[in-house]
Amino acid sequence: MAEKQTTKTTYQIPIGPIHPALKEPVMFEFEIDGERIIDVDVQLGHVHRAIEWTGMRRNPIQIIYLAERICGICSFVHPFAFVRAVENACDIEVPERANYLRVVHGELERIASHMLWAGVAAHEIGFDSVLYLTWEMREKVLDLTEILTGNRVTKAILTIGGIRRDITEDLKPKIAETMKYLKDNYKHLAHVYLDDKTFKLRSQNCGILTYEDALKLCAVGPTTRASGVKKDVRVDQPYAAYSDFDMDYMTPDKLTGEVNGDVYDRIITRLLEVKQSIELIEQAVDQLPAGDLVSEPKIPKLLNYIKKTAGEGIGRDEAPRGEVIHYVKFDGEHEEPYTWKVRASTYNNILPWIPMLKGEQIADIPIVAASTDPCMSCTNRVTVIDQNKRYMLDKEQLHKLSVQKTRRLMK
Amino acid sequence: MGFSMLGPVFKQMFKKPWTNKFPAKYQPNNTTKYLADVAAGKAKINPPVPTPEGFRGKIQYDKEKCIGCKLCMKVCPCGAIEFKEKEKKIKIYLARCCFCSQCNDVCPTKCLSMGDEFLLAGADPYEKDLVVE
Numbered sequence: 069m070a071e072k073q074t075t076k077t078t079y080q081i082p083i084g085p086i087h088p089a090l091k092e093p094v095m096f097e098f099e100i101d102g103e104r105i106i107d108v109d110v111q112l113g114h115v116h117r118a119i120e121w122t123g124m125r126r127n128p129i130q131i132i133y134l135a136e137r138i139c140g141i142c143s144f145v146h147p148f149a150f151v152r153a154v155e156n157a158c159d160i161e162v163p164e165r166a167n168y169l170r171v172v173h174g175e176l177e178r179i180a181s182h183m184l185w186a187g188v189a190a191h192e193i194g195f196d197s198v199l200y201l202t203w204e205m206r207e208k209v210l211d212l213t214e215i216l217t218g219n220r221v222t223k224a225i226l227t228i229g230g231i232r233r234d235i236t237e238d239l240k241p242k243i244a245e246t247m248k249y250l251k252d253n254y255k256h257l258a259h260v261y262l263d264d265k266t267f268k269l270r271s272q273n274c275g276i277l278t279y280e281d282a283l284k285l286c287a288v289g290p291t292t293r294a295s296g297v298k299k300d301v302r303v304d305q306p307y308a309a310y311s312d313f314d315m316d317y318m319t320p321d322k323l324t325g326e327v328n329g330d331v332y333d334r335i336i337t338r339l340l341e342v343k344q345s346i347e348l349i350e351q352a353v354d355q356l357p358a359g360d361l362v363s364e365p366k367i368p369k370l371l372n373y374i375k376k377t378a379g380e381g382i383g384r385d386e387a388p389r390g391e392v393i394h395y396v397k398f399d400g401e402h403e404e405p406y407t408w409k410v411r412a413s414t415y416n417n418i419l420p421w422i423p424m425l426k427g428e429q430i431a432d433i434p435i436v437a438a439s440t441d442p443c444m445s446c447t448n449r450v451t452v453i454d455q456n457k458r459y460m461l462d463k464e465q466l467h468k469l470s471v472q473k474t475r476r477l478m479k
Numbered sequence: 480m481g482f483s484m485l486g487p488v489f490k491q492m493f494k495k496p497w498t499n500k501f502p503a504k505y506q507p508n509n510t511t512k513y514l515a516d517v518a519a520g521k522a523k524i525n526p527p528v529p530t531p532e533g534f535r536g537k538i539q540y541d542k543e544k545c546i547g548c549k550l551c552m553k554v555c556p557c558g559a560i561e562f563k564e565k566e567k568k569i570k571i572y573l574a575r576c577c578f579c580s581q582c583n584d585v586c587p588t589k590c591l592s593m594g595d596e597f598l599l600a601g602a603d604p605y606e607k608d609l610v611v612e
Contacts, residue, residue: 198484215533256487
């Protein structure tokens with residue numbers, strides 16, 4: 069007697085590019101078995117805006133403001149990386165005071181970004197009252213940003229070879245006031261995120277990224293530090309004035325003594341970094357050295373100097389989400405850069421989604437995806453569209469194209 | 480520990496709302512009528528939060544000082560500045576301006592400065608309020 073056989077099949081769920089659970093357009097294809105996720109595929113390229121192409125037709129001063137608009141939240145670190153790339157390419161020295169001020173603004177942005185992330189994470193698990201609590205604190209940081217730079221979000225504070233606005237003596241009490249407010253409220257915030265039952269239920273043992281995977285997939289920023297990898301550009305290769313401060317990698321074992329690499333650890337890492345940033349700002353404002361703000365105040369002279377310089381440079385810095393790299397090349401004849409390449413931090417943090425999401429439930433997708441703090445508009449750098457058909461390039465094809473280009477250039 | 484947000488949520492019930500109700504405290508029944516009333520002086524606008532010092536608002540242009548050197552046009556990231564050949568003066572389209580104040584920094588005669596006006600929404604990008612000349 070033949071037994072009746074039933075075969076279980078998996079099914080696919082596409083989520084995105086436009087979906088209420090996603091803040092920015094990204095396309096997921098999930099392979100689902102019952103409630104468990106078996107496989108994940110991520111497709112990018114929905115918000116490609118040709119920023120690099122636009123930048124190659126503008127002079128470096130104009131590109132600063134274009135780089136600022138790569139990402140709304142990282143509106144300091146992107147121009148910072150670009151400015152550092154130009155300084156690297158053209159050998160421009162930055163005055164010490166400007167370096168300290170750059171640290172203050174960079175850390176201020178880190179606090180605002182981590183607060184924003186914390187609120188979004190709370191919203192993703194359905195805990196909206198915490199969203200309002202964190203964003204109330206973030207509002208104070210934005211108010212301080214407005215006082216220091218004149219704008220709330222797009223700060224427009226950097227220039228090649230320095231910084232555009234000074235922190236004068238009468239602004240220092242305002243910074244101290246905001247830092248005191250943040251420190252007073254930090255305790256309660258940490259208590260809510262680390263001890264609350266709702267957070268623990270949803271974040272512990274959820275979306276685990278192991279130490280090995282984090283290393284193998286080149287994750288950056290808080291995502292990798294939460295897995296115990298000691299990687300931070302500010303400590304590894306100190307830029308600006310970071311080498312003057314005593315700072316360490318913020319891994320979750322500093323607080324709990326163990327590393328799990330789950331969503332809860334990513335929350336701990338970011339909270340610890342907020343505290344670290346507050347301390348850094350206080351130290352930087354205290355130790356602010358006297359001196360110039362810019363090395364070359366005459367912009368036409370600076371542009372003329374860059375025009376005559378041939379060379380290439382790399383600028384990297386630690387964004388709230390991880391390492392940002394800008395590459396720029398000047399040919400010595402034109403003001404416009406010959407090449408400008410941006411690598412945003414989310415680009416590295418996309419692949420870790422796959423080990424994080426495998427084996428999780430469908431309902432965990434938003435919080436796990438949000439736990440890396442993804443920023444799609446930063447990431448989308450290349451889209452290949454041929455007669456409205458997207459196609460993938462494998463290694464051999466890329467090699468072939470590369471050879472063709474070399475031949476074309478040699479003619 | 481259990482529910483750490485209960486305390487703050489209860490406290491919040493007895494606090495005043497943080498938001499500054501601008502331009503009117505309550506939604507008027509008829510917005511165009513309300514605006515007409517404000518123009519006629521019958522109704523008053525609830526004032527906005529004052530802008531901080533160094534705020535980057537609408538650009539102020541001192542036409543007399545301008546020497547027509549075109550440096551502002553060279554550094555403007557959005558191409559918002561147009562040169563009037565006959566007069567040798569500039570014209571700024573605020574609909575394109577990104578309020579970076581780079582033109583103020585580069586200006587050799589300091590004829591440009593940032594004001595504190597920020598209500599710059601309009602239906603027509605070329606309307607009188609949105610073009611500085």
